Amino acid sequence: MIHSVIERVDRETPTTVTILFPWEKEVRPGQFIMVWIPGVGEIPISLSFTGHTKGITVKSYGPTSTAITKLRAGEKIFFRGPYGNTFRKHDGKALIVGGGSGMAGLLPLITPESHGLVSARTKAELLFADRFSPEKLTTVTDDGSSGIKGFAVEGLKSMDLGEFSMMYVCGPELMLKSVLDYISGDGIDADFSLERHMKCGIGVCDSCSIDGLQLCTQGPVFTKSALLNSREFGRERLSVSGLRVKL
Template sequence: MSYEYATVSGVKEEGRGVRTLWFQWERKVEPGQFVMVWVPGLGEIPLSLSSTDHTKSITIKSFGPVSEAITRMSPGDRIYLRGPYGRPFTRPTGQYLLIGGGSGMASLRPMVGPRAHAIISARSKDDLIFRDAFQPGRVHVTTDDGSEGFKGNTVDFLRTFDLSGFTEIYVCGPERMMFSVYRELRSRQVNARVEFSLERLMKCGIGLCDSCSIGGYQLCRDGPVFSIDELDRMEEFGRSRLVESGRRITL
């Protein structure tokens, strides 16, 4: 597989254990698509871009050896990439809502615009990212411990929130959180177009290994963005997933 490299031009601390790495890369990337990021000697992982403009960025939290090595990068280091891959978000047509949990806000960050509203959730205020990217009055914060904004989880707040004015809703975060949002939106029969950005174990990124298969779809080729109607047909969503060893675990 062929890799390109870019040079890290800047690093920013976003929240507890979360960093954004900026770099110049000429490839066109649509919001919601992902790249495979390779660290020589360690391996590669899929990452959504948190900025898809001419200057691009990835926002990452350490969760294993490869991601840990990426979070330690500094300006001047090389970052190796291939892609972009996958199906992006549909472009919004009116007032739209982003629902992000934890570092899941990274894949939603390129969707921020003048018509965007957001519900951003995290365990604590120290884990919140990108809440300053929105216009005043258009972002609602929830924290599990109540250290900032609404005390409770995403769905606790969502149950109190009027969704009637939105033409699109975009969701990304931990799968249990997204599953709860999915059930809440289905119970309310919202009229908006709803899309979710999913995450699964991914080894090749191009549809060969089938490690990211979910409900008859390959996440790397058919996703990672799926409509709420497609989620209706995914019995595994929110319930189980494969781990590196090939064993299926319950979520």
């Protein structure tokens, strides 16, 4: 395991924190690390900060992610990586679409010119919406407490996508599927960063696989065209035991 000493912990939303720590390693946007809390567990988390100081933005969910959100500055953080691929570079106008904590992995892509669609259950959980200029931001909430009421795809329907040639999308798989279905016939290209149950992070356990490819080594970023031909994306996955279940 690699370890580092945490420099700072920032609260982003009521359930989400960013943990910043020094790590001399070149990391590309989209890549992730396996974060280990000794005695509790190990989970994959994408890097939200990829400069000299690295950062992860974590939502309290299960036992391990909850333990990570309780880490404090000065404490050690244990991890291995970086793992996974990166987003394709794009020179044209791009739209960044993040659902829930999915915005974390998209943060390194945001520039002052970026347009964003940020969605969450409620206004307080909108992550990194403040990183976009207000005129370039669309927000969507399940409960309508900010922006458009509904799921992320409702936000897309309210926008003129014709001005964009690329989308970078991260969030729960069913949200990704609804976005893919919506843009399937359009000229707009897209990279989707997927989240699936992952155990090993290094391409051996087969837990995170989709259509024969491993999210951890051949993803987590998949192109629009790869997912359009997928038999498992948005439909089925393997559970922690390996049981095939519907999404």
